[in-house]
Amino acid sequence: MMEIGDLFGPGLSTQEEPPTVVVHGVAGIGKSTLARQVRRAWEEGWLFKDLFKHVFYFNCRELAQSETMSLAELITKDWAAPDAPIGQILSQPEQLLFILDNLDEPKWDLKEQSSELCPHWSQQQQVHTLLGSLLKKTLLPTASLLITARITALWRLKTSLKHPRWVEVLGFSDSARKEYFYKYFTDRRQAIRAFTLVESNPALFTMCLMPLVSWLVCTCLKQQMEQEQPLSLTSQTTTALCLHYFFHVLQAQSLATKLRGFCSLAAEGTCQGKTLFSPEDFREHGLDGANISTLLNMGVLQEHPTPRSYSFIHLCFQEFFAAISYALGDRVLKSGRFNNIIITIDLTGVYDRHDLFGEPTTCFLFGLLSDQGMREMESIFKCSLSQKRLPSLLHLAKREVLLKRLNLDPYSWHLLHCFYEIQDENFMKNIYTFNKMRICVQTDMELLLFTFFFTFCHHIERLQLIEGGQHRQARRTSGAFLYSWGPFTDSWWKMFFSILKVPGSLRELDLSGNSLSCSAVQSLCDALKSPHCHLATLRLVSCGLRNNCCKDLASMLGASPNLTELDLGQNDLGDLGVRLLCEGIRQPACQLRNLRLNLTRLSEEVTEMLRLLRQEKPQLVISRR
Numbered sequence: 001m002m003e004i005g006d007l008f009g010p011g012l013s014t015q016e017e018p019p020t021v022v023v024h025g026v027a028g029i030g031k032s033t034l035a036r037q038v039r040r041a042w043e044e045g046w047l048f049k050d051l052f053k054h055v056f057y058f059n060c061r062e063l064a065q066s067e068t069m070s071l072a073e074l075i076t077k078d079w080a081a082p083d084a085p086i087g088q089i090l091s092q093p094e095q096l097l098f099i100l101d102n103l104d105e106p107k108w109d110l111k112e113q114s115s116e117l118c119p120h121w122s123q124q125q126q127v128h129t130l131l132g133s134l135l136k137k138t139l140l141p142t143a144s145l146l147i148t149a150r151i152t153a154l155w156r157l158k159t160s161l162k163h164p165r166w167v168e169v170l171g172f173s174d175s176a177r178k179e180y181f182y183k184y185f186t187d188r189r190q191a192i193r194a195f196t197l198v199e200s201n202p203a204l205f206t207m208c209l210m211p212l213v214s215w216l217v218c219t220c221l222k223q224q225m226e227q228e229q230p231l232s233l234t235s236q237t238t239t240a241l242c243l244h245y246f247f248h249v250l251q252a253q254s255l256a257t258k259l260r261g262f263c264s265l266a267a268e269g270t271c272q273g274k275t276l277f278s279p280e281d282f283r284e285h286g287l288d289g290a291n292i293s294t295l296l297n298m299g300v301l302q303e304h305p306t307p308r309s310y311s312f313i314h315l316c317f318q319e320f321f322a323a324i325s326y327a328l329g330d331r332v333l334k335s336g337r338f339n340n341i342i343i344t345i346d347l348t349g350v351y352d353r354h355d356l357f358g359e360p361t362t363c364f365l366f367g368l369l370s371d372q373g374m375r376e377m378e379s380i381f382k383c384s385l386s387q388k389r390l391p392s393l394l395h396l397a398k399r400e401v402l403l404k405r406l407n408l409d410p411y412s413w414h415l416l417h418c419f420y421e422i423q424d425e426n427f428m429k430n431i432y433t434f435n436k437m438r439i440c441v442q443t444d445m446e447l448l449l450f451t452f453f454f455t456f457c458h459h460i461e462r463l464q465l466i467e468g469g470q471h472r473q474a475r476r477t478s479g480a481f482l483y484s485w486g487p488f489t490d491s492w493w494k495m496f497f498s499i500l501k502v503p504g505s506l507r508e509l510d511l512s513g514n515s516l517s518c519s520a521v522q523s524l525c526d527a528l529k530s531p532h533c534h535l536a537t538l539r540l541v542s543c544g545l546r547n548n549c550c551k552d553l554a555s556m557l558g559a560s561p562n563l564t565e566l567d568l569g570q571n572d573l574g575d576l577g578v579r580l581l582c583e584g585i586r587q588p589a590c591q592l593r594n595l596r597l598n599l600t601r602l603s604e605e606v607t608e609m610l611r612l613l614r615q616e617k618p619q620l621v622i623s624r625r
Contacts, residue, residue, distance in 0.1 A: 004037060007167065008048055008097075008144060017137070017163045018094065020145040024154055025169035027360045028212035028316050031148040032059075034169060035101045038146060042097075052144070053095035061275045061311065062304065063127055064106035071121040071139065074130065086121060094142040098134060104153030105315065107273030108132075137162045152358035152414070170443045171209035174489060180211070184218040193231060194221045202495060203236045206448045212314060213238060216245050223249050237421045239367025242320050243376045250298045253380050260381065261286035262295070264330055266312070266321035270361055275318065276309045316360050323364035327377060329386065357400060358414035366393065367421035394427055401431055412439060416449040428456040435459045437480040447495055450482065455502045464510040465496075479508070493520035500527035500535060507534065512541035512567075521549040525556035534562045541596075542570040547577030554584025557592060565594040569624075572598065575606045582613050585620065592620060599624045 007021050023031050039057040041047035048055070056078045063069075063077075076084045089096070108128035125133075133139035135147075149157055151168070158164075172180060178195055185191035198205050198217060208214045217233060220241075224231055235241040246252045253259060265285040269275060282292055292310060295301040300317060301310045312318040356362055367373050369390045378385055400415055419428060432453075437460060441447050454460075462479030467488075488496075493516070499506065516524070528535060550573060557563070573581070578597065585592055599607075610622055 002167070004034065004041065005047060007038065007146065008051060018142050018144045020135070020137075020147065020161055020164045021167060022154070022157070022161065022164045023146065023148045023167050023169060024151045025171075026151055026210075027319075028210045028314070029169045029171050030211040031150075031169050032101050033211055035099050035146060035148050039099060048097070051095075052097040053092060054089055055097045055099065057099045058101065060100055060102045060131075061105050061315075063131070064108075065276055065304075065307065065309065066127050068124045069127050069130055070124050071130065090121060090140070093140045096140065096143040097146060098143060099146045099148075100131065100134075101148050102315075103131075103147050104149040104157065105273070105275055132160060135160045135162070150358075168442075171445070172211065172214065173209075174444075174491060177205070177208050177214060180208075180214050181218060184215075185222070190222075190225055193225075194218060197221065197231050197233065201234065201236075202491075202498075203448060204233065204241075205491075206444045206495070207238060207241070209444055212316060213241065216241055220245055220249050237367050237423070239320075239364050239370070239373055239421050242317075242364070243373070246300070246320075247376070247380050250300065252298065252300070255291060255294065258287055258291050260325075260328065260330065262291070263321045263325040263328065266318045267325035267330070269318060270322040275315060276304065276311050278307075278309050282310075319360040320364050323361045323368055324377065326361070326365050326389070327368040327373070327385070328381065329389070357397065357418055362393075363414070363418050363421055365389075366418040369393070370422045370424065372423075394424075398431055413446055413449060416446075416453050420449050420452050425456075428453070429458070432457045433459055435461075436478050438483070439480075440483040442485070444492065444495070447484075447492060451495055451499050454480065454499050455504055458505045461505055462508040462510070463499075463506055464512075465514055467514045487515060488520070490517060490519040490523070493517075494523045497523050497527040500524075500533045501530040503532045504534075508537040508539075509535055510539040511543060512539050513543070515544040516540070516549070518549050518552075521545070522552045525552040528556050528563065529559040533560065535560070536562055537565040537567075538563060539567040540571065541567050545571035545573060545577075547574045547580070550577035550580040554580045557581070557584035557590045558587030559589065561589050561591050564591055566592060567594075567596040569596045569598060574601075575603050578602060578606050579609065582609055585613060585617065592617075595620065595622045597622065597624065 007023075008019060023034055025031050036057065038047065039055055042049065042052065042055045056075060058074070058078060063074075071090075072084070072086045075086060075089060106128070108131070130139070134143070134145065147157075147161075147164075154166075181195040181198070182188070182191045185194055194217075198208060198221075204217065208217055220233055221231060224233075233241075233244070235244055255262060262285065265277065265281060265287070268285075269277060269281075279289070279292070282288070292301065296303060296310075299313060302313050303310055312321075368377060369387055374385055374387065397415060397418060419431070437457065439450065441450055454463075457480065460480045464479060464481050466481060466483050467485065468483075500509075527533060528538075545568065557566075568581075581595075581597075584590060585595070599610075602610075614620060614622060
């Protein structure tokens with residue numbers, strides 16, 4: 001983990017080249033928020049004031065409106081006064097920071113740049129050529145850059161960057177989520193009510209690690225409070241949350257017959273890599289000025305005055321409405337590079353295979369084609385819809401699983417998110433037929449996706465959690481290996497153990513080497529008591545267990561008849577802990593056959609108790625580890 005001040009911290013001062021920092025992450029995770037925060041913190045004087053004399057912020061979505069621009073015009077765009085002292089600013093380029101937000105949004109070709117000498121700062125260039133020269137350091141080579149881009153676009157940007165430093169945004173921590181709610185709701189009582197409700201919905205609370213989702217949730221709950229409605233929000237997926245926000249909170253269906261045209265506009269923009277729309281664009285899709293005003297008042301659109309144009313307040317919202325257009329089966333016009341018009345009715349005609357399942361449009365489409373999503377849309381559009389597109393999408397998804405096998409590939413998470421959005425149990429039962437899996441979890445959202453997916457992996461009988469990342473060696477060659485970084489919170493463990501509460505084939509769980517708190521042990525034991533749990537072997541070697549954990553373990557032993565092997569080696573349970581375990585093993589329902597313990601420093605009394613226990617339970621083998 002790193003702080004915002006570390007982006008251009010002391011560790012970079014030894015670099016020969018001025019740093020290019022690429023802030024990347026999934027859609028809605030807070031990349032632009034971080035970029036604007038850097039600029040604001042510099043303006044307020046508490047960040048990078050000694051490092052940079054000037055910090056310029058540019059949203060590439062807006063830069064894409066211009067075909068050509070000079071470096072002087074670029075700088076003037078972010079200068080408070082009408083005339084910027086260009087010569088003075090450029091006299092010390094090593095003290096400049098250029099923030100290029102959403103560099104991946106416009107479909108620029110940044111690869112092919114001229115190697116000629118840099119032109120004068122007043123000379124006009126194509127915008128993508130100008131930015132490409134900054135990226136390649138052929139223009140202002142001693143200036144620093146901060147770039148934000150979606151994680152799915154990195155493969156397109158890598159060849160255009162010189163010595164980049166990669167920083168991934170992972171979203172809000174548990175405490176940051178709470179802090180956000182308490183800042184959004186100025187009334188502390190409202191904040192407590194809202195946060196308590198969301199905490200009671202583990203899936204929704206997890207999704208709130210994305211700032212965009214936190215904002216949507218708070219906005220939905222705020223409206224309920226203002227209208228004095230009972231507080232309720234049951235959404236389990238981002239698609240369901242967006243459907244609730246746009247059609248239950250904003251009442252977007254008030255656009256009536258114009259709504260379909262609005263979705264078509266969003267889809268056409270997505271096809272063309274277009275995020276700014278002119279009034280003429282709206283008219284071509286049957287929308288007039290009154291409709292635009294309605295969408296502005298709803299907070300779906302925002303206006304850009306020069307030249308007059310409009311964009312969705314967040315790109316994810318454009319992608320959501322585009323997905324609706326695809327789900328409705330509308331045909332979308334796509335402009336090709338050679339001005340030919342292609343009728344596109346399949347997302348594979350819009351996105352490269354590298355992008356397809358990583359794009360929010362695809363993820364939303366999976367959610368909209370779910371049973372719940374289809375019911376919602378039929379109610380909104382007052383029509384009967386067909387799921388004819390679903391089989392082809394699922395076929396593509398299954399092909400990707402066969403290719404990737406979820407083998408520590410970041411792209412796997414995009415696939416899993418699509419599967420989570422659609423929640424199609426019949427499809428999920430046949431999606432993963434392998435008996436081995438290696439996957440790395442970094443965030444609570446990834447854990448949510450993993451726990452959902454793993455319940456359908458019916459060919460995997462062993463699961464080992466390996467703290468410390470993928471460099472650690474797994475103990476076995478078969479089974480699932482989940483790599484992650486600790487320390488893990490109690491809520492993390494509670495979600496992880498949910499995989500034991502659903503029917504599955506898991507027979508062995510190895511948590512050795514991972515520190516478990518008493519609360520985590522309690523969550524584990526509650527899950528092991530589930531009638532759906534068929535775990536036979538549990539390994540808790542060197543998990544930092546003490547005697548205060550043993551009461552829950554003892555209670556579990558009497559309620560888990562399938563558990564036959566328990567390894568508690570290298571834990572200091574003491575006399576009291578071992579006594580409690582003996583009481584649990586004596587319960588008639590306990591079928592334990594192998595118990596491994598740290599037998600050092602036990603009193604003679606407890607040692608005798610273990611000897612008598614062996615006589616009472618002749619099938620039980622107690623060994624030292």
